[in-house]
Amino acid sequence: MLRQFLATLTAVLFLITASFAQAQEPAAPNYAAWEQLATQAEGIIQSAGASNARLEALRASVVDWRTKFQKAQGTNSTRIATLRDQIAALGPAPAEGATEAEDVAARRTALTEQLAELQAPALNAVEAYSRADAIVSLIDKTLRERQASELLRISPTPLNPANWNDAYTDGKKLLAGLGGEVQKRIDNAGTRAELRRNFLVIAVLVLIGMLLLGYGRRWVDRLPQRLSSRASEYARSALEFLVSLTQIIIPTLGVILLAVALEISGILGTWWQPILQLLPGAGLGFFIGRWLAVRMFPSDKLGDLTLDLPPARRTEARLHTTVLAALAAIHGIVSTAILPLGGFVRPETSADAVPMEFSEAAAAVLHFPLIVLGALVLFRLCQILRRASRDVKNQDQVYRLRIVTYVGAAGVVVSIVAPIAAAIGYINAANALLWPSIVSIGLVFILMVLQDFVGDLWGLIRRDSTGARDALVPVLIGFVLVLAALPLFALIWGARVEDLNELWTSARRGIALGDFRLSPTALLTFIFVFTVGYLLTRVLQGAFRTSILPKTKIDEGGQTAIVSGLGYLGIFLATLMGITSAGIDLSSLAIVAGALSVGIGFGLQNIVSNFVSGIILLVERPITVGDWIEVGARQGIVRRISVRSTRIETFDRTEVIVPNADLVSGQVVNYTRQNKQGRLIVPVGVAYGSDTKEVEAILRDIAEAEPTALINPPPSVLFRAFGPDSLNFEIRMILSDINQGISIHSRMNHEILKRFEAAGIDIPFTQRDIYIRNAREIGQPKPPARRPKARPDEAEATSAAPATEQQPRAAGDDKAPPPLSSGFEADDGDNDR
Structure with missing residues (x-):
């Protein structure tokens, strides 16, 4: 029965799975x-x-x-x-002809x-x-x-006075239509009855909206400073940013409530509906711009500034940014509801714009003042941004200053070109150039502010705000934010959502590389699998380094070699698994391997040689971490052995990077490979006439008293030579730890000097006597210089000259003065001579 029940259950599950598969097909x-x-x-x-x-x-x-x-x-x-x-x-x-x-x-x-x-x-x-x-x-x-x-469509130039009359006429019609509609609705008895019925709701909405726009806005402007002053130092900046968002939310809610109140009142009809629908969005844009102005150029320095400009510059830039936000909001309403772009053709649905068509000349004239005003304010703001590299005090913001300088320079060009193009008649081109530039600058400001917030948030997580904005994690997140903002920049500059979707569809299809197609999905799969494998490798390395290997009898160098080998093996396997998971056929990599072999043969010989040498060092282990080695003219302690090079720390605490090929193919002296024992030689010179047997006995006594000297073989004292200044002896002994040789040598020198002074044994030193040859001539005054002898033609000219011009000759002038010279002779001598 049980077997029959299991068979029936299996059949049912199979049918359900098949039905589900068919439904998914x-x-x-x-x-x-x-x-x-x-x-x-x-x-x-x-x-x-x-x-x-x-x-x-x-x-x-x-x-x-x-x-x-x-x-x-x-x-x-x-x-x-x-x-x-x-x-x-x-x-x-089978091949052709075969069966x-x-x-x-x-x-x-x-x-x-x-x-x-x-x-x-x-x-x-x-x-x-x-x-x-x-x-x-x-x-x-x-x-x-x-x-x-x-x-690129050219419209009638707004500078032509003949077009001003059309603008005046159409503008008058617009105002008459807007005002006449309101008056007509107020005069309507039904509208007044509806207004009286909803008066309380309208009054409450208007009151709350005005409070949010007035008192509420001023209150939230002071709120960040109040709360941040009570927060801890590492949480102050992040908390102030989060609270400052209310400067956008509260006033925008006020605008929405006012728009709802006007809608409920019923006094705004067809002419006002497009403007009323755009009002909340325009208000949101304006308050975002105002918030950016305060965040980028604050009046009070509560923490690290996004741009550390002088206070006067910040005040001016804050004003210009706020004005640009207001102008952009006005342009959004005008260009959409009153004077739409695109050849000034009225949209198909009447709800998108007021029921009136402006002439092309009137539209050009009415757009022109807004373009000129926006260009003037943009020019002044970009001038401040362009000079930020000279005004900013904090020169650590080099990359940010460079971006701001480029943005300012581009904005200056736009603010000059846009009014000129509008004056010629390219109204659409001027609008499409000016206002996207202003919004793009605002988006750049938003990215900077968000990057600072991420850094402050990282400081809050670490509970240390020092250098948090320049840490690696905030920088990487900021880079991701910039990449995520690229589609927004494309939309700002006229790209359609469909264009972005098409670009994403093409990217998902990927690039065909033979039988394989490289797509973002395959790339993300490779990155994910490789990252997981890499993290598992690091965890395994940590477990071996801290838990497993210390409990074995393997020395430190062997443990390091095992951990390094696990790391290389894990990275190789993670790469292999990532490639396989991404759908890349490994057999297709043969061409790439062939190309790499050619490159290795020509340009990567040294790198491959060092790589192979590194593997040899890790396997054969002629040197290990902690060894005292000598390579060429360098001595030091091995600190790390990697695949390409070995890091040696010299005794003056400098690091030397030695290629592994030099360690394998060159001559290397390893002082501590098998053990730390080593021989120490201490040379000693005594004065002639000293008792050599007594000197030998004292030196042997000092050497045998050294605790680190081995007993087998015992220390020895040798009488080496008769030197030019002294009798030369040497102490030779084997130390148990040669790493202490220098300090032992110094300690023994102190003891030798102390014992020799007690025994009356002199240690000679070199003396030099200096003799001056012409000591008497050095202090005598220098005789006058002798005039050179005249040539025959000069002698005749001199004899023909008047007697008053000839100078008398002093007796003895024809004799040359004795030369003045000095010399030194050095004679070496000893103190015992």
Whole structure:
């Protein structure tokens, strides 16, 4: 019974699993319907008469079909893989003209036919996917061309006074429409009744909104400073940032409440609805800009500044940033609800804009003052940013200062080019250049503020704010934030969401490298598997280093070699597993290995030589960590042996990096490889006339009294030579720890000097006597210089000159003065002579 019950349960589970698998299997696309849509789409694109909205809708339909085809490419994938394995198990197909067994050939033919039948749906999906992808590319190309054409469209110049009358007329119509609609609704009895019925709700909403915009805004402006003053030092900056977000939330809620109150009142109709719908968004943008101005350029220095500008510069930059935020909010309402961009063509739905069409000349004139004002404020702000490298006191912000300087320089160029383009008539191009630049600068400010917040948060986690913003983790997170902001920059500068989706779709498809396709999914899989393997390797190394190896009899050098070998093996296995998990065929790496072998043969000989030498050092262990070695002219203690090089710490605490090839192929002296014993030689010189037997006895007594000297062999004293100044002796002994040789040598010298002074034995030293040859001539005055003898022509000229011009000659001038010279002779002597 139990066996029957288990069999029944297994059958039921099998049926449930099969049903679930069938439910998960994607349905086959309707290729007939797709063929009809594709033909229609290609005709619409070729006719070039469809509107942008029509093309966008068509593109969305084609993208849906492309997604279906992409899923259908995996149809029967499991069965196809099984059939391929079965065919491979039959062995390679016979060569042309060769034959194989009949049963094997029949089985191969049947499996091949089944494989072709199962591959047919996937091949159809691949073909349809390619066609859908081509249609999407054509639609995107058409939309981009239209967008570029609109941006480069030239409008009537706003500097022409003839266009001002059109602007005045259309502006008057706009004001009349807005004001007339309000008056008409107020005069309506139904509107007044509705207003009286909802008066209490409206009054409460208006009151709360005004309080949030007035008193609430001032209260939240002072709140960060109040709370941060009570927080601990490491939590102050992070807490102040979080609290400062209320400077955005509270006023924005006030604007929303006011907009809701106006909506409930019913006094705003069709003309006001587009403006009313955009009001909360514009308010949010303005308060974000105002918050950025306070965060970037605060009036009071509560902590580390994002840009450490002087107070006067911060005040000016804060004002300009706030004004730009207000202008950007106004531009957002004007360009969307009143004077939309894109050739000033009215959107299809009347809810998106006021029910009035401005002439192109009037729109150009009305846009121009806003462009000029925004450019002037942007110019002044960017001037401050461009000079930040000279004004900032904290020169540790080198990279940030460089970015700010580049942003300021680009903003100055934009603030000059945009008004000029608008004055010529390129209103769309000027708007598309100026306002995205302002928003982009705001996004750069947001990234800087967020990077500082991440650093402050890291300091809060570590409970130490010192250097937290420059730590590795905040820097890496800041880099990720910059990468995440790249799509936002693209959207700011006119990219469509569909363009980003298309870019992501292309990235997901990856790059074909032979039979393998490198995609973000494969790359992330490799990174994840490799990281896990690397962390496991480090954990295993730590366990061996701290728990397992210290309990064995392996010396320190052997333990280090084992731990290093585990690390290299773990990294190799983690890399291998990551490559395999990513779907890369290892056999395809043979070409890469061949190319690397050529590169190794030509340019990486030294690196490979050091690598192989490092492995030899870790396996044979001629030197280990802690050994005292001598390589060339360098001596020191081995601190670390890696694959490429070995680090030696000299006795003056400097580190020397020695390539492993030098340690394997060169001559190396290892003073402490087998043991720490070593011989110490202490030379001693005594004066001539000393009792040599007494000297020998004293030196032997001192050597035998040294505790670190070995008894076998015992210390010895040798009478080495008759020197030019002294009788030379040597103490020779074997120390149990040669690392203490220098200190023992010094201690023995002290003892030798003390014992020799007690015994009356002199230690000679060299003396030198200096003789001066011409000591009497050094103190005499120098005689006058002798005039040179005149040539014959000069003598005649002198004799012909008047007597008054001839100078008398002193007697004895024709005699040369004795030369003045001095010399030194050095004579060496000894104190015992």
